[in-house]
Amino acid sequence: MNKEMLKEIFNEIKTRNKIVIHTHERPDGDCTGSAYGLKDIIKTTWPDKEVYVAAETSDFVSFNGTPDVITDETHNGALSIVLDTANRDRVADKRFADADMVIKIDHHIKVDEFGDIDYVDTSRPAATLIILDLFLMFEDELKMTKDGARALFFGTLTDTGRFKYSGVDGDTFRNVAKLYDYGLVASEVYAYLDTRTEELTRFKGYFLQNYSKTENGVAYFKVENEVLERFGVTLEEATSLVNELGYFNDCPVWILMAEYEESIVRARIRSKGPAINLLANGFNGGGHAMASGANLGTWDVAEKLLIEADALVKEYKENQKQD
Numbered sequence: 001m002n003k004e005m006l007k008e009i010f011n012e013i014k015t016r017n018k019i020v021i022h023t024h025e026r027p028d029g030d031c032t033g034s035a036y037g038l039k040d041i042i043k044t045t046w047p048d049k050e051v052y053v054a055a056e057t058s059d060f061v062s063f064n065g066t067p068d069v070i071t072d073e074t075h076n077g078a079l080s081i082v083l084d085t086a087n088r089d090r091v092a093d094k095r096f097a098d099a100d101m102v103i104k105i106d107h108h109i110k111v112d113e114f115g116d117i118d119y120v121d122t123s124r125p126a127a128t129l130i131i132l133d134l135f136l137m138f139e140d141e142l143k144m145t146k147d148g149a150r151a152l153f154f155g156t157l158t159d160t161g162r163f164k165y166s167g168v169d170g171d172t173f174r175n176v177a178k179l180y181d182y183g184l185v186a187s188e189v190y191a192y193l194d195t196r197t198e199e200l201t202r203f204k205g206y207f208l209q210n211y212s213k214t215e216n217g218v219a220y221f222k223v224e225n226e227v228l229e230r231f232g233v234t235l236e237e238a239t240s241l242v243n244e245l246g247y248f249n250d251c252p253v254w255i256l257m258a259e260y261e262e263s264i265v266r267a268r269i270r271s272k273g274p275a276i277n278l279l280a281n282g283f284n285g286g287g288h289a290m291a292s293g294a295n296l297g298t299w300d301v302a303e304k305l306l307i308e309a310d311a312l313v314k315e316y317k318e319n320q321k322q323d
């Protein structure tokens with residue numbers, strides 16, 4: 001945590017009248033949770049400020065809030081705060097750069113520097129926890145409602161795999177404890193996350209019967225559009241199952257691939273062994289050491305990714321043996 005920089009960010013927020021909060025493409029619980037949480041904090045503290053969330057939405061993340069309507073005009077004279085996004089190309093609304101000033105707040109391994117202030121803290125397992133670092137530092141001045149607390153909790157839970165992933169530490173729980181003090185009803189969030197349609201349940205059965213493994217131990221599954229249609233599930237629902245492949249002792253790396261809009265194939269890469277972010281960098285992607293995404297383009301490139309991932313696991317297992 002860099003208190004000097006957080007203070008600078010706080011001062012910018014405090015003195016600006018128009019703030020547009022930005023998130024990344026294909027939004028997840030963390031980028032939307034931190035965006036709606038931050039909006040709640042600013043609006044509750046300073047009701048007269050204009051605060052907008054520029055975001056895409058989806059069935060899953062609509063739980064956190066509804067994006068605002070943004071025009072070109074909205075960015076005039078505004079402060080842009082870009083959350084949870086390592087590179088400028090991934091910001092959902094590219095007009096963020098038209099603002100007077102850009103602040104980036106992120107917890108991914110640095111890809112681009114695109115803010116006038118670039119605040120990156122990779123020790124935080126969710127961007128929501130950085131918003132809480134800021135909130136706690138200036139708690140005497142800042143306010144938050146239980147809706148803001150709920151959005152920040154949602155982002156934290158989804159980005160940490162419910163406090164399981166690496167990076168979760170004492171600070172995580174100290175920050176989250178505060179949310180309860182501000183009226184969080186955690187059971188609302190758990191009830192939402194624990195709901196699954198029968199269609200997705202049946203798809204999960206199919207998925208667990210039909211995944212594959214490479215020679216050295218990369219578990220993987222290719223989500224074909226035809227299968228989504230057959231089971232009546234969305235792409236977002238299907239790809240949420242990625243960690244179902246993470247249970248095997250002999251497969252420290254697992255990958256879920258799917259065809260997104262405009263037939264672009266993307267991969268979710270996860271690990272409990274070797275770092276996979278450099279592997280993802282080689283395929284137009286990146287993220288965290290143990291969780292990254294990659295843009296493959298076509299299914300042919302998927303085969304290349306599997307070959308490289310398999311080689312990485314082979315090397316990892318050989319090193320393990322020597323230790």
Ligand SMILES: [Mn+2]
Nearest residue numbers: 030084127159
């Ligand atoms: Mn995140």
